[in-house]
Amino acid sequence: MLKLSIKNPTTQTTETYDVVTEFNQFFNRAKDYGMLNSIFSLKVKEMRVEDAPIRLHADSDIGNGLLRILPDSDSLYDVRHTDESVSGVREELHDDLEANLVNEQYDTTEELYADIKEMMKSLAGTKMSFFCPLTGNLSDHDGDYYETDAYIINNNSDAIEEAIAKEQANEINMAEYVGDHAGIKDKLVFAEWGVEEHRGTLYGKIDCYLTESLTPDETERLKDAIEGQNSDGLGEGFEQREIPIDEGDLYVSYWHSGDDYFLHTEDEFDEYLSQLPGMRFGG
DSSP states (O other): OOEEEEEEEETTOEEEETTTTTHHHHHHHHTTSSSOSOOTTTBBBHTOOOOOOOEEEEEEEEHHHHOOOOTTTTTTTHHHHHHHHTSSOOOGHHHHHHHHTTOOOOOHHHHHHHHHHHHHHOOOOEEEEEEEEEEEEEEEESSEEOOOHHHHHHHTTHHHHHHHHHTTTTOOOOOHHHHHHHHOTTTTEEEEEEEEETEEEEEEEEEEEEESSSHHHHHHHHHHHHHHHHHHSSSHTTTTTEEEEEEEEEEESOOOSSOOOOOOEEHHHHHHHTTTTOOOOTO
């Protein structure tokens, strides 16, 4: 879809590499030529120039459609991620996505990702939601770092919701990772992390869009995969992102190692809520 060309400084010949399938070969050659040390420092704006040492271009209409909306400020890392995400989209969406790119239906990569997510959700025949507790740590204005109480998390629900949405803005492959781990890759088409308030407390909520209902065994395997993402995958990355609040920088996690941690289906979560002290089921 997208291509990277570099000019051999000795022979002046041009070498071209596919952004996704030949990225490692390109990166090693660019380093050998002394042209590149980091995939984060080189920006799209620099690679658009016709006679640039490293040039980004396309070899197809769909590639040109994608190239048109890439932000100038995106790094080489972002370019690879975007190309990989688009080229690796589920086969059922290929034709529609290609037509939209060729016909210039998107003005930004944000619009592209948002539309892909909606198309993926449209493939689902059912949805399962899972709930987990949230924990937080605060780096306050005095330089102290400590675990927060539930009040801080509950009082900053909008900021947390915005932060987790931003964390996933350019992520459309989470279902592939989770589905592969759970052995339900064909059934799970999209997975999305969010938050939801229940009876005054903010909880983590993970929505899983499925082509069909899961068996009890598949559900347990999916829970294991989601818990793994909460602790070591998306969750681990998210808990390292500061969320600015009035009290300082808040860090929120979808996982903790305590005995009171859980990941519940909706029915299990309703039962959990009904047993909390001072709460009545359905109240």
